[in-house]
Amino acid sequence: MCRIAGIIDKSLPPAEIHQKVKAMCQVLQHGGPDDEGLFFDERNHIGFGHRRLSIIDLSSNGHQPMADAGQKAWITFNGELYNYQELKTELLTLGAQFKSATDTEVILLAYLQWGTAAFAKFRGMFAFALYDTAKHLVYLVRDSAGIKPIYYYTQHGALSFTSEIRAFTAAGIVTEKDPNWPVRFLAFGHIPEPYTTLKNVFSLPKGHFLRWDITSSAYTVNSYHETPAQEQITDVNEARLLIKDALIKSVNRQLMADATIGVFLSGGIDSSLLTLLANLKKEQQLKTVSIYFNEQNYNEQNYQRVILNKLQGQSFSHLVQQHDFDTFLPQIIAAMDMPTTDGINSWFISKYAHEDGLKAVLSGIGADELFGGYPSFRRIKYLRYLRKINPLLFSAIAGFLPDQYKKLTFLANDHYLADYLLLRGFFSPIEIAKFLDADSKQVMEILFDTSHASGPSSYNEEHASWLETNLYMQNQLLRDTDVMSMNHGLEVRVPFLDEDFTSIVNCIAPSIRFDSNPPKKLLIDSFGDLLPPQIWDRPKMGFSFPLQQWMAAHPEISNSEFYKGQAAQAVIKKFKHQGIHWSKAFALYQIQGHV
Template identity: 30%
Template structure:
């Protein structure tokens, strides 16, 4: 785990100094306090900050080939690097370190830019091919690791965080469309950033710079095409095996690791998997709140006791506002997911004991765990079976419900439901999530948002290619490509990296994601049960309270 940053002149005759990469790396020391590597040659100035996880002594970057004409920088972890190493050695490649980054180097020697298709893990990588004068930037399939870039004044700037690009002099003009979408989503989705000059490299994409030309290519895309399964039993068995394999693969480390334990099915499934593959001391970390409606420490304790873990917990109190300056500094752009506060708190707690922590991000988007999915299905039935005259008076009745300040109270959900129930499914789904809708946003602008596109376009684009009749598959595709990448994974990366902790997300192992994406929607929310398949698959391993209690997670 680390941070990468650099600059490449599109003029091959220009020479960039090492001081550019140095300045870009100096602002991301928190991502890698253990080591630094800088490379400056000709038009390239690139560097990295390293948090040592694998091959502590031999994993310095960049990793060079023997001819010293190919160099690799990486932020992330490659979980199948040992298997890759065995295969590449059988093809005649010689390894000189035990690091996962060298596996990327040898793959590039063997497969060129398609090397990324062989990687299993989370990564943002930069490969410099001196002979071809080619720079390749690539991001993992789901966008677990971030990568920003900018092209201004004849240079390509890139880095793990926006602050590196700003340190290299990138212009700061705001992107109004990005701000417009933020007001609805509370985050800025790829490929946008808050600055017009900067873009996020999208998940499953690679950027190839060669001969002064820049190509943005898609190398992986989520396929939601249903496959054939003979029975529910077959599906559950395959999910069990895939979750187990994902957790096992994510345990590779030369430093201590633990798990964020919220008390829900996702994180408990990770602890169960770790316990099957690890008989020694197992550390878990939980956050609680003084307000009972938000607190699920009791369930986390039950799970910790069930798996015999060394359990650590912390109460987040209302005076946690001292964390706000650190939050702002970590995100670099507007981000309003309040659960960043407890995630930062649990990351701080974990970092006192371990260097790597597993967490359950992705479970809701992959296994259909959000209330919005059932709400959108109910909205379809509401429009179909409730007469029009009745639907016209329901909003007035709902608006008069007394306000409750409990988490996801009935009045809150009822008002959200009615607000979006008359819309088509995707618009209804967005209405559940939206902070400001298009009308309210227009009222904030002096020009009423002239020239700005509606935020719904992002969800529709993400679901393009999914059959229109498969509503649940469309919603899952949209949330995976928009909300997961732009909110959940940004929060997980920045809050763990702020404390120099490596966060890993086994439920986003691409083998597991591809398997679940291929399961027909009719199996995924049986009897309107959220995360039905994961619950059923993990039933033999989880405590009753975990399986049947309400899920809250690290929310505020």
């Protein structure tokens, strides 16, 4: 797990490419504290940078950027390839020769053996740049679940890329902000892909690769992700057996590491299940990290103890209080690569995991999206009826709706993002226009850019799963987890998003997969007696902090005089009296320097 950066620019002298790539790596040091590597091809004006967090093959053999023995290809790689041992065995039978025990070298030799077809063979989380010296091509490649980020900028016949957008600014490559980012942020609570806060800087889509032709300075973006048609699984017993087998395999291969590894244990179904499965494999070596609170409504210590009593390894538990939130909030905001209303919990748990000596942890992200763990899976059916109403009606009544119903105005747009924003959005177009002193029609045009691909329109559990996976999880959970964990030099692995596991789950008939009595029943039943009833037979909490109280008590967030404009001040006054969710106040707090 690392951080990567690079530039291909014929207009820049080699010395300037050196300087800029070095500057990019410097600002990414937190995500790769163990080593720095630089590669330059001065003739072709190429520079690759790498900051390393050593997890597999801790020796200098893992130094990057890395080349094969014949220097036919160079790579700078962020992530983990969990099936690298199987691919290595296959490559050895084909005559490949290895000089290290790294998964990085497997990627290089797999590409030299199979070309871009190799990308679909990889199982893991990754973002890498690969330079084919013979063909004069550079590839940017991102994993099929979008776990690891890679951002790119293509202007004036040049390509720059990096793991965090702050590196573009640090190197002076892009300093101009995208003027539309506050609109997107106030609607979504994050910046949705492919957009960023920087002008013309975009996120490479998951399961895609960008192919850059050095000779012509032209590029294409193509999907490599294969989704072969499979028969639907309609037998519940077969589904349970397949889930059990696939998740055990996923956990076991994601425990692979030459550095200390552990599990985030919140006390919920997903983290508890992963902890128990990891314990079967690791036993004495397993370490867990948990957080608890004095506020009993949020304290899951009792549930954590139920699981801890079944383990042999070492457990770390940390109390987080209002004082900690107030003290660390400036560092938390500085750690964000882009504004977000989430990530505070990830910052704290990553901080403690790092302090406890861990370099990698397992996290339960993905289970709710796959098995119907969110309220949206129950609410989606009501959208079907709302979509039968003429969209013009929602435009006509926009000015008359009370605050709690203002988001209905999103349905004036026949767009899948409107469905998502009704379910999970923050502020309505009218409210956003008031905050930013803009026109609500312009807000709508920014949010519903026609360049977006279309989404589903079935308004069932599969539709909800698609929205939660491709929007909420992709843009918020995965991005925030990555940037906050890497801020502390920690790698977070997500076994529920293993390609083989998700492929099986997506083949299960919806009536079985989304059985909600209790929620995520199929996942619970797949592991029989392993998961104690105390863990699943209770109300869902999620990994939540007492932020409603903490932000209301924070002297700046809750001070309406800090905010610009009457509309924002009115929201904060309402927030102080518990009339607004903390995430909305936090969103307004973050845009104050930009309005």
